[in-house]
Amino acid sequence: MNKEIAIHLKNITKSYPGVIANKNVDFQVNKGEIHALVGENGAGKSTLMKILYGIEQPDEGEIVINGSMETINKVETAINLGIGMVHQEFTLVPSFTAPENIGLGQEPKNSKGLVDWKGLNKSVMDIAEKYGFKVDPGLKMIDASVGVQQRTEILKTLYRNANILILDEPTAVLTPQETDELFNVIRTLVNEGKTVIFITHKLREVMEIADRVTVMRAGEVQGVSETKNTSITELASQMVGREVFLQVKKDEADPKDEILNVENLWVHDARGLLAVNGVEMSIKEGEIVGIAGVEGNGQTELVEALTGLRKASRGKIMYLGEDIASSTPKNIRRKKIAHIPEDRTNTGLNTQLSIWENLIGNSYFRKPLSSKGIFNLKKVAKHANKLKEDFDIRSPNVSLKVKSLSGGNQQKVVVARELSEDPTLTIASQPTRGVDIGNIEAIHEQLVQMRDDGGAVLLVSAELDEVMAVADRVGVMYEGQIVKWVNPKEVDQSQMGLYMAGVTE
Amino acid sequence: MEWIEIFDISLLRSLLRSTAPIAIVGMAAAICSAAGVLNIGLEGKMLNAAFAGVAASYYTESMWAGLTAGVIAGIMTAVLFGLLSFTLGADEVLAGLAINIFSLAGTTYLMRTLWGQAGFFSDPKIVGVEPIHFTFLEGTFLEPFVSGFTYSVYLMFFIAVGLHILYYRTRLGTAIRATGENPEAAEDAGINTVRIKWLVTVFSGLLAGISGLFLSLENLTMFTEGMSAGKGYIGLVASSFGNATPLGTFGASAFFGLGDAIGIRLQGVYELDSRLILMIPYALTVVVLILIGIRQRLKVRPVAIPES
Ligand SMILES: Nc1ncnc2c1ncn2[C@@H]1O[C@H](COP(=O)(O)OP(=O)(O)OP(=O)(O)O)[C@@H](O)[C@H]1O
Ligand SMILES: [Mg+2]
Numbered sequence: 138m139n140k141e142i143a144i145h146l147k148n149i150t151k152s153y154p155g156v157i158a159n160k161n162v163d164f165q166v167n168k169g170e171i172h173a174l175v176g177e178n179g180a181g182k183s184t185l186m187k188i189l190y191g192i193e194q195p196d197e198g199e200i201v202i203n204g205s206m207e208t209i210n211k212v213e214t215a216i217n218l219g220i221g222m223v224h225q226e227f228t229l230v231p232s233f234t235a236p237e238n239i240g241l242g243q244e245p246k247n248s249k250g251l252v253d254w255k256g257l258n259k260s261v262m263d264i265a266e267k268y269g270f271k272v273d274p275g276l277k278m279i280d281a282s283v284g285v286q287q288r289t290e291i292l293k294t295l296y297r298n299a300n301i302l303i304l305d306e307p308t309a310v311l312t313p314q315e316t317d318e319l320f321n322v323i324r325t326l327v328n329e330g331k332t333v334i335f336i337t338h339k340l341r342e343v344m345e346i347a348d349r350v351t352v353m354r355a356g357e358v359q360g361v362s363e364t365k366n367t368s369i370t371e372l373a374s375q376m377v378g379r380e381v382f383l384q385v386k387k388d389e390a391d392p393k394d395e396i397l398n399v400e401n402l403w404v405h406d407a408r409g410l411l412a413v414n415g416v417e418m419s420i421k422e423g424e425i426v427g428i429a430g431v432e433g434n435g436q437t438e439l440v441e442a443l444t445g446l447r448k449a450s451r452g453k454i455m456y457l458g459e460d461i462a463s464s465t466p467k468n469i470r471r472k473k474i475a476h477i478p479e480d481r482t483n484t485g486l487n488t489q490l491s492i493w494e495n496l497i498g499n500s501y502f503r504k505p506l507s508s509k510g511i512f513n514l515k516k517v518a519k520h521a522n523k524l525k526e527d528f529d530i531r532s533p534n535v536s537l538k539v540k541s542l543s544g545g546n547q548q549k550v551v552v553a554r555e556l557s558e559d560p561t562l563t564i565a566s567q568p569t570r571g572v573d574i575g576n577i578e579a580i581h582e583q584l585v586q587m588r589d590d591g592g593a594v595l596l597v598s599a600e601l602d603e604v605m606a607v608a609d610r611v612g613v614m615y616e617g618q619i620v621k622w623v624n625p626k627e628v629d630q631s632q633m634g635l636y637m638a639g640v641t642e
Numbered sequence: 643m644e645w646i647e648i649f650d651i652s653l654l655r656s657l658l659r660s661t662a663p664i665a666i667v668g669m670a671a672a673i674c675s676a677a678g679v680l681n682i683g684l685e686g687k688m689l690n691a692a693f694a695g696v697a698a699s700y701y702t703e704s705m706w707a708g709l710t711a712g713v714i715a716g717i718m719t720a721v722l723f724g725l726l727s728f729t730l731g732a733d734e735v736l737a738g739l740a741i742n743i744f745s746l747a748g749t750t751y752l753m754r755t756l757w758g759q760a761g762f763f764s765d766p767k768i769v770g771v772e773p774i775h776f777t778f779l780e781g782t783f784l785e786p787f788v789s790g791f792t793y794s795v796y797l798m799f800f801i802a803v804g805l806h807i808l809y810y811r812t813r814l815g816t817a818i819r820a821t822g823e824n825p826e827a828a829e830d831a832g833i834n835t836v837r838i839k840w841l842v843t844v845f846s847g848l849l850a851g852i853s854g855l856f857l858s859l860e861n862l863t864m865f866t867e868g869m870s871a872g873k874g875y876i877g878l879v880a881s882s883f884g885n886a887t888p889l890g891t892f893g894a895s896a897f898f899g900l901g902d903a904i905g906i907r908l909q910g911v912y913e914l915d916s917r918l919i920l921m922i923p924y925a926l927t928v929v930v931l932i933l934i935g936i937r938q939r940l941k942v943r944p945v946a947i948p949e950s
Contacts, residue, residue: 192829213832228827230820241820242831244813251811293831 142204143168143301143332144189149198151184153541155533158184159195160356166301168203171323171333173343173364176353176376177573178545179531182336183225185353186303190222191215202301221294222303225336225544225571226482227286231279235272235289236261239296264295268325282433284315291322301332306544308337309571312432312599320346338545338573340369352376377575385578387585390609392421396562396593397443402452402462404438412438414617416452420562425584425594427608427625431637432599435617437479440566440597444476445469446484456562470499475560477551479567479597485551486539493521493535496554528553529576544571549580556583563587566597581607601633615639651786653903660906661899662794663688663856665892667877668884669801670849672891675881676809677842678822682738683723684850685874686745691716691854693749696768696865697756705769708859716851717844719745724843728836742874750867762866770863771855792860794852798892801849805888818842822886850874872924879927894930901926 146164150157158181166172174182187193189200191209200207202218209215215222229238236258244252245260258274265272270288278286287307294302304323308316323333323346335347343350344364352359352375359375373381397420404413413435420426428436441447443454445466454462461469470476478484486495497517500506505516521535530549532542539547548571556563565584569577584594584607598604604611605625612619613636621636628636635641667684674681694715699708719741726737757763771792779785809815820828821838828835853873858865876898883897884890905922 211832212830216832222830224830228824228830230824230827232823233820237816238827241827242813242817242833244816246813251807252813252816 141168142166143202144334145201146185146189147199147201149185149188149195149200151181151188151193151195156531157356159188162198162353162356162358164351164358165361166332166334167349168332169327169330170348171327171335171346173347173350174334174336174353175338175340175343175350175372176359177355177575178549178571179543180353180376180573181356182353183305183543186222186305186334186336189215190220190303216297216299219298219300220303221297221299221301223287223290223294223305223307225305225309227283227290229278229286229289232277234275234277235281235285235292236274238278238289239293241293243297261292261296265292268292268295268322268329270322283310284312284318287311287315287319288322295326300330301334302326303334303336305336306338306571307335308339308342309544313601314431316342338571338577340372340574343372344369354378373574376573379575381574381578385581385585385606387607388589390424390588392424392609393591395419395421396457397595398453398455399443400453400455402439402442402454403450404435404442404447405450406438411450412617413442413449416614416617416619418612418619420593420595422561422591422593423588424610425588425596425608427604427611428595428597428614428619429601429604429611429633429637430599430614434614436566436597436614439614440476440479440564440595443564443595444474444478473558473561475499475555475558475563477555477563477565477568479570481548481551481570486547488540488547489538491536492525492530492532492539492542492550493517495539495550496521496524496535496557499554499558524553524557529579545573545576548572549576552580552583556587560587560592562593562595564595564597567599568596569598569600569603577603601630601637605630605633613637653907654787655791656903656906657896657899658791658795659861659899660902661896662798663853663861663873664876664880664898665798665895666794666801666856667850667853667874668880668891668895669798669805669877669888670846670853671874671878671881672884672886672888673805673818673842673849674846675886676822677818677838678825679727679839679842680734680738681723681843681846682735682875682878683719683741684738684846684877685870685872686738686741686743687716687719687723687847687850688854688857688870688874689742689745689749689868690719691851692858692869693752693865695855696763696858696863697752699770699859699863700765700768703767703769705771705859708769709771709855712855712859713848713851716849716854717847720843720847720850723847724840728839728843746868749865753865753867760867762864764864768859768863771860792856794856794860797852802888802892809888814841853877872927876923876927879930883930883933897930898923898926 142165144166146162149159149162151159162185164185176182184193188195191212191214194210200209207218239261240257245256247253262272262274270292278289307319311319326333337343347364349361349363350372351361352372354376399416399418402413402416406412416439430436438447442449445464449462452462453460456472482488497506497520505513506520507513525535528549530553531546539550552568569580572580588594596604596608608625611623611625613621615637616639620639621641667688670684671681691712695708695712698711699705723737723741726732727734753759753763773790773792776789779789809819817828817833818838821833821835825835854870857869880894880898881891883894901922905919909916909919
């Protein structure tokens with residue numbers, strides 16, 4: 138079969154102050170293929186896609202779409218060329234419904250020039266049906282799950298007749314089930330003749346769904362391969378430039394005194410529904426306790442209650458012999474409990490502030506960073522730069538806005554801040570979301586190090602692999618309860634799958 | 643006199659008259675804030691329009707010249723706000739404040755140098771706006787309710803309904819709301835958010851102009867130093883009380899208008915100190931502000947620190 142080329146980015150160079158995000162990049166995608174784009178955090182994947190979508194302008198280089206050279210200097214041009222993009226961070230209007238978001242800027246008009254909302258709803262439902270999506274036309278995005286938000290984003294591109302879809306880390310926020318659904322959608326799209334560019338850090342997904350894969354490192358293309366001719370290990374070392382251990386190295390845990398004991402904890406969610414009902418849990422120093430489970434089974438609310446972000450309705454949270462169930466987040470933090478929240482942009486960071494300001498969010502008040510309410514900027518800079526080094530935050534300097542960092546590097550800022558203050562208990566919720574393989578390895582090592590230094594760690598993750606590899610003991614959460622405790626070495630994936638579906642015997 | 647006697651047709655008429663300038667400038671604030679523009683420069687736009695209206699009317703002895711000049715002055719002030727905020731990238735709050743201070747000083751200065759007057763300027767040559775009488779309603783029960791107001795009182799209803807349709811039934815309105823709520827989403831949908839911000843700013847200049855003209859050519863035919871007297875700010879509060887929606891803002895403005903109207907009435911009935919009456923709208927503002935809380939999102943910027 139003669140392959141037509143849908144996209145050819147030629148010799149693209151793009152630099153930001155202090156960083157070259159793309160360096161002479163050559164990137165080709167065939168028509169009708171699923172093309173994966175992988176690379177470390179900050180490798181320049183999102184930047185390259187933003188150039189293709191007209192959000193950023195390259196300093197040098199050419200863009201050829203379906204054989205003709207194009208200048209894409211605004212998003213509108215890209216849309217008209219049939220390119221659609223779903224961003225790493227969603228771009229939805231929270232108070233708008235799915236159809237309102239999907240039609241934004243392109244709403245059909247009636248003869249009076251007014252928006253034809255009914256017509257819009259209908260065409261949205263038609264497209265949704267064609268590709269096998271479920272859509273609730275009255276649901277506002279603020280109340281929708283991430284999976285639904287993502288489907289809305291994809292529908293938005295389809296509504297605009299996109300033939301080339303760019304999906305920037307679409308699976309980072311999805312549960313395994315949602316990921317499977319997304320893959321079905323992608324396959325349908327390709328069967329309909331669409332072309333899909335798919336960015337991910339999960340190489341297993343690349344092998345599962347992509348036809349070809351391009352690997353980037355430090356702004357340059359390292360190589361292009363057909364997935365059937367490559368392997369995860371090969372891709373990983375191409376990405377990172379060294380061999381990566383896909384296994385977590387750790388010794389047997391040596392748990393000592395009890396640090397945290399949760400007794401019969403009940404928590405209601407934001408809508409007033411019971412999300413956690415009767416969780417019992419104990420964590421000792423020197424162990425990593427994992428919580429596995431399909432997202433939405435109360436993990437979020439459990440962590441919020443433990444960290445003081447949500448009031449428990451009933452039960453006790455005994456920390457070093459003291460009930461902290463009605464304590465405030467600040468007091469809880471002062472007791473050396475660290476929290477890596479699942480939502481980095483809204484809870485974990487102030488993206489408008491600089492990297493250093495975010496890095497000292499939990500330590501700015503102590504000596505030597507400040508005294509009598511005044512910062513010692515030299516010490517602060519030293520501290521921030523040390524964390525930047527230690528946690529490999531890729532940025533020219535720590536005074537830049539967090540917003541200008543790549544997604545994975547933003548996550549590293551959160552992890553660096555939280556692990557830096559020598560916590561007694563670390564509550565890590567999806568700590569490696571959006572982080573590349575090399576840095577996942579590093580974060581896992583750091584969690585194990587915390588444990589070996591006598592700390593206690595609670596790891597909540599939707600990545601089953603992650604929980605099973607890092608935790609010493611795993612509780613499976615289902616409908617607000619921990620339905621099963623397992624030793625991760627003694628159960629297999631399919632057994633866990635059953636527990637996660639609530640089948641315990 | 644009984645309390646109940648305060649509530650009669652003349653109170654309603656007074657309510658409508660008091661509401662008009664607040665509602666019109668309030669809707670200017672609403673459409674700006676719907677698009678994410680914090681426009682506190684409305685006060686200055688009103689003042690400049692009020693002044694330009696009186697000046698043009700005085701020199702040409704034409705009401706139309708006055709109205710046209712006023713509206714143009716409102717729009718020009720809005721353009722200045724846009725240049726400062728969008729083109730030069732100044733902080734919107736500071737740009738708005740600068741415009742208010744500049745307009746107060748500028749109009750006062752011009753009044754003194756042009757006409758040698760301090761405090762206020764009034765002259766028979768200033769042609770004001772006459773009330774509209776619907777002759778076909780004469781003698782009907784509707785007449786006392788709807789006849790005999792100046793045009794702004796009628797206009798405010800059209801603006802409210804028109805904006806409501808714009809907000810919820812047009813592409814432009816959806817684009818405006820999207821820009822205010824998530825500019826990145828709007829940009830991503832191919833909407834030029836800077837253009838949207840310019841558009842609402844210029845439109846707010848037009849509305850603030852109309853509201854300013856109400857003060858100097860409709861309600862009175864004179865110009866007084868600082869005659870907008872905080873109406874622009876009250877409009878902002880009304881818009882924020884009304885969640886930046888046209889009808890909500892209209893309702894909130896009517897609440898202020900009612901306070902005003904009752905105050906005027908009480909003055910007649912109980913011979914209250916006029917200063918107490920004049921305080922009512924501001925006291926209400928404080929009450930409303932307490933009710934809604936200050937929803938001001940401060941823009942934060944990263945601070946550079948020395949590299950080690
Ligand atoms: N607006 C910006 N201003 C300054 N630097 C930027 C900006 N956007 C991106 N960068 C820098 O460009 C580089 C590439 O970033 P990019 O977002 O393309 O990485 P990525 O490959 O998508 O990484 P991730 O996997 O973490 O999402 C990074 O070093 C980043 O800090
Ligand atoms: Mg990225």
